[in-house]
Amino acid sequence: LAKTTQPISMDSYEGQEVNITCSHNNIATNDYITWYQQFPSQGPRFIIQGYKTKVTNEVASLFIPADRKSSTLSLPRVSLSDTAVYYCLVGDTNAGNMLTFGGGTRLMVKP
Amino acid sequence: DAMVIQNPRYQVTQFGKPVTLSCSQTLNHNVMYWYQQKSSQAPKLLFHYYDKDFNNEADTPDNFQSRRPNTSFCFLDIRSPGLGDAAMYLCATSSGTAYNEQFFGPGTRLTVL
Numbered sequence: 001l002a003k004t005t006q007p008i009s010m011d012s013y014e015g016q017e018v019n020i021t022c023s024h025n026n027i028a029t030n031d032y033i034t035w036y037q038q039f040p041s042q043g044p045r046f047i048i049q050g051y052k053t054k055v056t057n058e059v060a061s062l063f064i065p066a067d068r069k070s071s072t073l074s075l076p077r078v079s080l081s082d083t084a085v086y087y088c089l090v091g092d093t094n095a096g097n098m099l100t101f102g103g104g105t106r107l108m109v110k111p
Numbered sequence: 112d113a114m115v116i117q118n119p120r121y122q123v124t125q126f127g128k129p130v131t132l133s134c135s136q137t138l139n140h141n142v143m144y145w146y147q148q149k150s151s152q153a154p155k156l157l158f159h160y161y162d163k164d165f166n167n168e169a170d171t172p173d174n175f176q177s178r179r180p181n182t183s184f185c186f187l188d189i190r191s192p193g194l195g196d197a198a199m200y201l202c203a204t205s206s207g208t209a210y211n212e213q214f215f216g217p218g219t220r221l222t223v224l
Contacts (some may be wrong), residue, residue, distance in 0.1 A: 036213075041218070041220075042217055042218070043115075043202075043217055044154065044201075044213075045215075064112050080132065087153060093187075101146075101155070103153055104153050
């Protein structure tokens with residue numbers, strides 16, 4: 001069974017806010033939610049991590065509802081350079097705390 | 112700058128010919144990972160080292176082996192590459208558990224002829 005579920009792809013335009021939602025119905029009490037960004041032919045890059053409520057950094061915000069069964073990555077005012085694949089990961093305590101990459105969301109930002 | 116370095120960036124090998132990919136890090140992280148990423152797919156964890164302790168994922172084929180001679184270096188050995196092993200191989204490091212941020216190298220793209 002998939003650990004996380006994300007939309008396969010999303011389109012946006014420059015300057016818009018983009019929200020990518022990830023479902024993780026089986027999240028465990030000790031699991032954290034982490035998002036990575038990957039550009040073509042590069043390794044993934046950490047964006048943000050959270051456990052509950054809201055986390056914000058210079059790149060993005062992460063919204064996590066009280067039941068923690070989903071999370072939303074929010075990218076403010078995207079630019080063309082934000083075109084990438086975004087992965088939502090949930091800590092898998094059954095696998096010794098190793099993170100498993102799900103399918104990812106391919107975000108295309110258009111001019 | 113501290114970083115994760117992978118060499119070579121592109122590797123071509125022949126079917127069945129052993130190949131070794133290398134990874135080095137200047138972050139002094141105690142955990143190092145190897146991922147396989149095929150085209151249009153998510154990275155898939157092959158194994159990781161927590162210090163000197165090797166941890167193999169259950170579904171990683173025996174054809175894949177790894178060595179970590181010291182903190183800075185980690186190698187991925189593919190004993191008999193098949194056509195299905197053509198992929199991007201990503202090395203990553205973290206300090207402590209996987210909950211901590213993983214720093215990825217640029218990857219080595221392996222072609223099997």
